[in-house]
Amino acid sequence: MSSDTTPLRVLVPTLEDLPPDPQEQRLAALYGLPEHPHVRVNMVSSVDGGAWGDDGRSGSINDAADWRLFRVLRALADVVLVGAGTARAESYTALDRPRGLEHLSPGPLELALVTRSGRVPAGALDGPRLPWVVTGAAGAATASAAVGDDRVVVVPDDDGAIDLEAGLATLAAHGLGRVLCEGGPRLLGSMLTAGLVDELCVTTTPHLVGAGPGRIVAGPPTADPALASERVPADQLRPARLDRLLVAPSGTLLATWDLRRRT
Template sequence: MVTLAAVTSATAPLDVVLPAPEHVAPDPAEERLAALYSPAWGTAGRHVRVNMVSTVDGGAWGPDHLSGSINDEADWRVFRVLRALADVVLIGAGTARLEGYTALERPGGITAGPDDRAARLELVLVTRSGRVPTALADADRPPLVVTGAAGAQVAGDALPADRVIAAPAPGDPESVDLAAGLDALTDRGLRRVLCEGGPHLLEAMLRADLVDELCVTTSPCLVGAGPGRIVAASVPGLPATPARPARLAHLLHAPATGTLLARWDLHDPVR
């Protein structure tokens, strides 16, 4: 497999299997892919998209406990387009720490996309504790942090006040109200949200019905027992969330590797 860090150019052709057969050749500007992934508006005047990768047998990471080891060039193409179309990348602080996230720059060369995108691609950490990785806190452009009441005090010691969004959950000020956090981002004009996990944050967002669409790359490998799924319990002991419908908006296939890239619509499952 080819990790994201090893990929330096777009060389993976893709077939659009659905809605109609089509071949999308590599293109530095990625105009066709950007059109395919153009966000439809969801609830509350924003669009929340989640992008995850999974192996054929359901693993969310490889033997090194990192998602980068199950990525390839096809996933990298879509990954760059989704970031280019977003205003913010939302990530759980634990995942940001594990995967080594740094301050973000919008992918260069991708010219298509909405004209009203935020000038900068913001990194937004969701953290109950308020602890921010040192490398991010000390960056020239530190992340925004969405956290609870106690977490806001901790984050406030490491970040400028305008980078901390206090969104305590009703009845549990130590927890994070994700809907309130997203509302605060919308109020700042950050309406196109790309969530990159991890599994605990995805479960919490699905439970709160905050996800408009889910993009899932199926990597053509198996990792066996050990790695978890792309969704994991955010709070131990909570009952399972009810099954919900999803509509396949489109499916891409990388013929060189067999990688599948699906875009699932969760807020308009039936047409």
């Protein structure tokens, strides 16, 4: 690759300012979703690539700018999809539209957990609505005991990583086509490998976490953890194209990468 032929553009200062706005109309318009099924992923990373801080949670590396976008993205989606590992680590409970942003999208915000084992964290069973559970044959009975058959989506299971495309299709058939995936790294690895991500929002906050914490992508789960690979085969990944980049005064960068397949 030749290094002297690529033009560069200065993106700071920003061209459009988005001052704090309790209604978040302009931010919501920037991140508006299409009417058809669409998978958006939202992840946060430290400057040195860490997906979590000392406490093992992403909350220790996010900040007010990330939180602002996080709320708007939740306000716009039909369903938040998370891996069971994240639901356990981050103590997910049943979701509500972020307070004050209910006008951005009518109807409840659903939660869908991806799990091979079918184990639903107890916290996710608290609240007005039970979560959806997307699982394979191995987890179906356990999941049904927790949330009931009508909330369980059973899809083919391929050596530990379930068929997520089939799971997304079933959620869409239930009116949950606009998906906000909040990770974690194993679920994102699976989603990327399967080519299921339309849009990847990555917030980079001005934290440094050092060596130790994982990245926002990890290899998919396997039936035998001893055979787990941390690698996602690079030849199965689509190239990304920058869609938008927002900059906060703190230095936090809010990037949206378009991963749709181009013909």
